[in-house]
Amino acid sequence: MIRMDSQKPISYANLTINGQIFTVTKATIRESLEEIFFAECEGYCESMESPLFQSLNSTLSNDLDVYKFLDKQAVLKIKKIALQNASDSNSINLPSGGGNDESVYNGIISEVGYIGTSNSGSNKNSIGQKYFFRFVLSSPLFRLSINSANRIFTDQTVIEVIKEILKFYQASPIKEVDFSNIKNSYEAREYISQYNESDLDFLQRICFNNGIYFYEDDDKIYFYDTLNISGFEQANSGSAASSAPSDVREVNFNPNINNILNQECIKAINKTEILNTNNFSYSSQNTMYPTVLDMVNSKQNEKTKYNAHFHLGQYSFTQQESLSIPTELKRRRSILNLNTYVADSNVFGLKLNSGVSLNYDPSSLKSDAKFDFKIIALIQNFIDETNLENRLDTNDIVPIAGKSFSTSYSNQIIMLPSSAVYVPKFKTKPRPPEVTLGVVIGNNGIDDEKNTIHTDEYGRVKVRINAFASQESVDNSTNFSQNNINPTNSNDYSHSAYLRVMTPIASSNSGFFAIPRIGDEVVVSFLEGDIDKPMVSASLYNAYNPQLPNLPSDYHQTTISSKTIGVNENGRNEFTFSNLKDKEHIYLKAEKDYGELIQHDFTQTILNDKSSKVLGTYTERIQEAHVQTIDLAKNVNVGAEYLTTVGLSRDTIVGLSNTLNVGIDSKIRVGKDSSEYVGNDKNIEIKGNLDTVIYKNENRTVKEDKKDVIEGSYELSSSKGINEYTQEHIVLQADNYIDIKSKSNLTTNTDSQHTEVADSKFSDIKSNYEVDAGNQIIHQVGSTQIEITSSNVIIRAGGVEAIFDQRGITVIGGEVRAE
Structure with missing residues (x-):
């Protein structure tokens, strides 16, 4: 460890690193509302051992803490220089500190440079040497700049994203963060992405592009969304400079370049105005209503209106605006660029984001001029070489002959009129990859939900984007386990919000619609080259999701298919084109139901055979006529019942023969009359019985002869009478006998001869027998x-x-x- 000489040098500036005190001889401190602060310091310490040898020994011994200064907490303290004559060392007075007499900067060492050493071997009063270093003291937020990360934040506000980024660095102490000056409310964004950016670049981009900025003092980091100067109220034309609040620093304006008395003052104020293009109105496309033109009317400038096309949802169908820079912020930034002042001064103790009120001679300026400003950037230059003069050895590396030592302090102030609204400089988004790959996801693991659909009302899907996937393991292996931190989205930095899916045609008038399923590998593109506007532009087959045709054997097939939704489902709907020469084939498969709706005519031409097989019921309804023409033959085979229902009449025309083959029963039901016309003969063959039931009369006309051949018996039964009439004769002939029985009378009546011829005749009359003859x-x-x-x-x-x-x-x- 470097040990200091017991003699403490008198100095205006000291840098303390890990308990080691360095005397600072030069320092340049840069502060801005648009950048983190850093201070370039030169100084020395006194030690008996060379820091270079210490570093070498630590390296050779594999010391884990090989870097003694780099990334260590450090404090830079600079006191106000109080002197009347810089060349007279006896006139130096050290202020007591406090108020504006001391500036303190807490940070980390981001750069260390070893300059050299002095040789004090000839100095008998010293046992050590002076070792000179160059340090860069940076804000603790500098740690956020030494990485490159890819993350996706979904359904979070900008403020929530900022807080989540800062959580990663809780293991490395940073200052307390104060969000109390955030006055606006910020809506949750569906999609905010960080791509190939350090955490600091990302933090600045999402802050600055939303009108949020931050700065720090020695204790805290402050976030603002409007410039808030303590004690300042909104300026008005009636206020005078002398009425500035007491906690705003009053500074004299003295343009005298000599300033013999070294008075604290602003000695020069400069301003540059450049005519620029209108960079705060823009044109783009509205995804819901592409032709809408909106007017942006600034409340600060009621007379001026700026036309701008804006996205109601540049990456989705929602009403939420995207992460593009609001037009009003662009307008305000344009005004800020025309009202920025640069001042040179030697006023010590000025603070970033504080107010400055200039004292001036009213007789030389207009009475209505405003000279209240707010500081937005500050560059401080400090030199204290008198300490070298008091402590310099004769063998020092700095020759004393002809050397002039000085102590000075100066600064450059970039400031705005107090009436102006500060808007930070906008940051350009990182350029996204032209395309990247991803996997469609759902609520759970891909294997648990494979081949299912997770979407919203617009048909969008969530995607695990490969370009962001590795960041999860990086973040989860850092500070969370060490500090028991459970950030909300520590496991889904590669999970997108719902993304739109590109299709060849998409409108309410025509379109092609398909939702990628969980587990599908997709191609992700970025609309307008915007990292915050990803969309699914295509899908890819892979070994996990292979194509339907078996390759290479089915290389000739072109297929559209859709598998049954479900983790373990194998069914699919399919439309396949086979394109082999002389074997061209189109195959359509419906896993279950198939429906067609044709609003008008349907014409089908088949130049060869057609086969149709229905394993269930075939139902066909024709509301008008059904005309069927068969040029050759028709064969209808009905395995069971065959039912034909005709609401009105039915006509069947057969040019030649008509054969009806019925395997079992045949029934004909006629609601009313039934007519049959046979142009020639009619043959009926009944292998069994013939039963005929006629509920009313039967009339039958035989134009010529009728012959009934009954091989068995013949029975004629009538509930009433039986009348037979012939214009010629009736012959009753039996090879055996004829019985005529009547339970009542038997009457035989003939207008002419009645002849009975028999071998014998027997009459058995139980009662009377009467024969009545007229002759x-x-x-x-x-x-x-x-x-x-x-x-x-x-x-x-x-x-x-x-x-x-x-x-x-x-x-x-x-x-x-x-x-």
Whole structure:
């Protein structure tokens, strides 16, 4: 460890690093509301051992703390120089400190340079040497600049993102952060990205581009979204310089370049005005209403209006504006550039983001001029070489002969009129990759949700973007486990918000729509080259999600397919084109249902065969006519029932034969009349019975002969009478016998001859037997005959004739005997 000489030099500036005190001889301190502060210091310490040898020994011994100064906490203190004559060392007075008499800067050492040493071997009063160094003291926020990170923040406000970035550095002590001066409310953004940027560059970009800036003092880091000067109210034209608040620094303005008395004053004020293009109005595209033109009306300038196309949702369908710089901030920055003043002074103790009120001679200036300013940048130059003069050895590396030693302090102030509104300089977004790859994600792991869809009402998807994926492991392995910090989004820095999906055609009038599924590898592009406007522009097959055709065998296929949604589902809808010569083929597969809607005509031409197979029910409805023309043959095979329902009439025209083959039953149901016309013969063959039921009359006309051949019996049953009529004859012929039975009367009536021819005839009359003839009745057996007329009865037998009439009995050819 470097040990100091017990003799403490009298100095205006000291730098303390890890307990080691250095005397500062030169310092340039740069502060700005747009950059973190840093101070370039030159100074020395006194030690008996060379710091270079110490560093070498630490390296050779593998000392973990090889860097004694780099990245160590350091404090720079500069006291106000109080002297009347710089060349007279006896006139130096050290102020007591406090107020504006001392400036303190807390930070870390970001750069160390070893300048050289002095040789004090000839100085018997000294046992050590002076070692000269050059240091750069930087804000603790400098640590945020020594990385390059890729992160995505979703559904967070700008302030929340700032706080999350700062959480990464809680293991390395930084100053307390004060957000109490953030006055505006900031809406949550769907998408904020950090790409190939250090945390500091990213922090500055999202702050400055939203009108937020920050600076620090020795204790805190302050964030503002409006310039807030303690004690200053909004300036008005009636206020005078003398009415400046007491806590605003009053400074004299003395343009006298000699300033013999070394009075603290501002000695020069400069201003540069440049005519620039209008950089605060812009044109772009509105994704919801591309032709909308909006007017931006500044409240600070009611007379001026600026036309600007703006995005209602530059990367989404929401009403949320994107991370583009608001037009009003651009306008204010343009005004700021025309109202920036640069002043040279020797006033010690000025503070960044504080007010300055100039004292001036009213007789030389207009009475209505305003000379209240606010400091937005400060460059301080400090030199204290008198300490070298008091402590210089004769063998020092700095020759004393002809050397003039000085002590001085000066600064350059960049300031704005107090009435102006400060807006930080905008930062350009990093250029995104032209394209990058990603994987579509959902709420859980990809393997648990593979082949499912996670989307919103606009068909957007979330993507794990490869360019941002490695940052998760980097962040999770740093400060969180050491400090038990659980930031909200520590595990999803590569997870995007919902991204729009590019399609070949997209509108409410026409389009091609498909939502990428979880696990799909996609190509991510960036609209307008904006890192905050990613979109899914394509998809890629890979070994995890292979293509449908089997390659290389099915190289000739072009396929559109959609798999059934689900982790373990294998079904798919498919539309495949096969393009081999003379084997061209189109294949359409519906995993389940298939529907078609044709608003008008549908024409289908098949130049060869068509086969259709329905494993279930085939239902077809035609609201008007169905015309079917078959030039050759039609074969309909119905395995079970065949039902045809015709609301009105049905006509079937068969040019030649019509054959109906029914395997089992055939039924014909006719609601009313049924007609059948056969132009020639009709043959009916019934292998079983024929049952006919006619609920009313049956009329049948046979133009020619009718022949019924009954190989079995014939039974005719009638509930009422049976009438048969013929214009010629009726023949009843039986090879055996004919029985005529009647439970009532039996009447035979003929207008002409009634002839009965039989081998024998038997009549069994239970009651009466009556024969009534209008002329005569003849009974004859062989030559025996009985003739009955209305007047007599004649019996002829054996040549004897007996006549019975009114006269009595007359026997002819025989005798009458009585026995």
